[in-house]
Amino acid sequence: MVWPVRGMIARALWCGAAASMVLVPLSWWAQSGGWVRLSDPSEAMPSAGMAIGLVASVLMVWQIVLVARIPWLERTWGQDRLVRAHRIVGFTSFVLVVSHISLFAGHRVIQYPGDAARGLWYLFVVRPWFLFATFGTVLIVVAVVSSVRRSRARLRYESWHLLHLYTYLGMGFALPHQIFAGRDLDDHAHRFVWGIAWGLAAGALLAFRVIAPIFRSLRHGLRVDSVREEVDGLVSVTVTGRHLQALRARAGQFFVWRFLDGPGWSRGHPFSLSAAPTVTSLRVTVHMRGDGSNRLAGLLPGTPVLAEGPYGVMTLERRRHPHVLFLAAGVGLAPLHAMLDAAHFAPGEATLVYRCRPDGRALFAAELEELTDVRVVRLVGHRRSPHSWLPVDDDHPGADHVVLGELAPHIAHSDVYLCGPPGWVTSVKRAARQAGVRRNALHVEEFSW
Numbered sequence: 487m488v489w490p491v492r493g494m495i496a497r498a499l500w501c502g503a504a505a506s507m508v509l510v511p512l513s514w515w516a517q518s519g520g521w522v523r524l525s526d527p528s529e530a531m532p533s534a535g536m537a538i539g540l541v542a543s544v545l546m547v548w549q550i551v552l553v554a555r556i557p558w559l560e561r562t563w564g565q566d567r568l569v570r571a572h573r574i575v576g577f578t579s580f581v582l583v584v585s586h587i588s589l590f591a592g593h594r595v596i597q598y599p600g601d602a603a604r605g606l607w608y609l610f611v612v613r614p615w616f617l618f619a620t621f622g623t624v625l626i627v628v629a630v631v632s633s634v635r636r637s638r639a640r641l642r643y644e645s646w647h648l649l650h651l652y653t654y655l656g657m658g659f660a661l662p663h664q665i666f667a668g669r670d671l672d673d674h675a676h677r678f679v680w681g682i683a684w685g686l687a688a689g690a691l692l693a694f695r696v697i698a699p700i701f702r703s704l705r706h707g708l709r710v711d712s713v714r715e716e717v718d719g720l721v722s723v724t725v726t727g728r729h730l731q732a733l734r735a736r737a738g739q740f741f742v743w744r745f746l747d748g749p750g751w752s753r754g755h756p757f758s759l760s761a762a763p764t765v766t767s768l769r770v771t772v773h774m775r776g777d778g779s780n781r782l783a784g785l786l787p788g789t790p791v792l793a794e795g796p797y798g799v800m801t802l803e804r805r806r807h808p809h810v811l812f813l814a815a816g817v818g819l820a821p822l823h824a825m826l827d828a829a830h831f832a833p834g835e836a837t838l839v840y841r842c843r844p845d846g847r848a849l850f851a852a853e854l855e856e857l858t859d860v861r862v863v864r865l866v867g868h869r870r871s872p873h874s875w876l877p878v879d880d881d882h883p884g885a886d887h888v889v890l891g892e893l894a895p896h897i898a899h900s901d902v903y904l905c906g907p908p909g910w911v912t913s914v915k916r917a918a919r920q921a922g923v924r925r926n927a928l929h930v931e932e933f934s935w
Contacts, residue, residue, distance in 0.1 A: 535589030622659030741795035815906030898922035
């Protein structure tokens with residue numbers, strides 16, 4: 487139980503740091519007379535706008551930190567939780583930015599009752615550094631609109647990823663007006679602290695997402711060794727290199743891969759390891775359904791590779807119970823197969839439940855046959871309903887959680903590892919909880935964007 491305690495301490499420290507980063511600038515605002523100005527009708531709107539803007543800026547810093555791939559943060563929370571937090575913090579900061587702008591704009595309209603357009607033009611264009619902030623806001627709006635669920639559904643991942651990068655460019659354009667035009671950052675010490683906070687966040691992003699991956703990839707000489715087609719639409723890519731044990735990759739983890747084979751190489755894709763990592767090789771298995779993943783089938787041996795990672799906390803190191811149940815659907819079998827490949831189990835200790843294609847063909851069929859120490863249960867066909875994880879033609883007619891208990895009699899005393907499409911995973915999680923699985927015994931990482 488050492489890991490849970492360490493994890494709780496680490497999370498408490500991160501939460502404390504986040505809270506202090508909000509409270510400190512608000513204390514500056516209060517010291518500069520922010521509370522007093524709120525009672526003045528002529529100053530209340532800009533004063534409130536300033537406080538809201540400071541909080542929005544702090545949240546932007548945390549947006550960067552949450553996706554900077556800081557190793558300690560990744561190991562503590564897991565990337566799927568960090569990405570969800572990044573999305574929540576991002577939308578919250580956007581709402582605050584809109585409120586910040588609206589309050590200042592409203593104040594200008596009141597100041598110039600006969601010529602509101604002139605007042606707004608002066609505020610957003612003429613004032614020093616505010617034109618930069620206006621342009622940055624436009625970029626942030628574009629990124630936020632592209633991140634709304636309905637917009638994401640209409641965009642390819644590659645297009646969305648490019649638009650999403652506008653967020654960071656927009657933040658950069660908005661920063662100077664905070665430092666040089668903000669009343670609450672007139673003090674040189676405050677400016678220094680504000681600059682350090684932004685600098686550390688940007689530095690972490692650059693260090694862990696650019697410099698470290700390039701250094702590690704060159705150091706280990708990562709290159710494509712082979713490409714193998716599995717069942718229709720799935721392809722496995724084996725990458726080889728030197729002294730890969732130094733990466734400390736674990737079965738169940740994933741890397742963000744960039745294959746340097748031509749245009750489009752700069753867009754990274756999160757693919758899980760599908761076999762146990764060795765000192766010389768890493769293997770991923772991918773469902774080809776986008777421009778980036780479709781290119782993998784045409785990779786040539788010797789293609790250089792850049793890899794960020796390893797990331798993810800869905801590993802057997804998180805296991806706490808005497809039995810273990812693996813549930814996978816489609817290409818979701820990849821990370822679970824890597825864990826099965828890396829571990830040895832006693833008879834009756836591990837069960838794999840795998841929902842495969844309607845035609846009955848299974849990913850890694852030959853390799854699954856060799857798992858003599860694991861009980862393998864195959865489920866064939868489409869789901870019986872959007873709310874069920876079981877296939878239409880399944881021989882078990884009972885409720886989802888009842889069937890799960892029949893397939894894994896020790897499920898209440900098992901660690902459960904899940905990977906598959908988001909809707910299917912949600913159904914399995916619900917059934918597992920109803921079958922008696924504790925929340926901390928459910929291990930899942932989702933990569934939906």
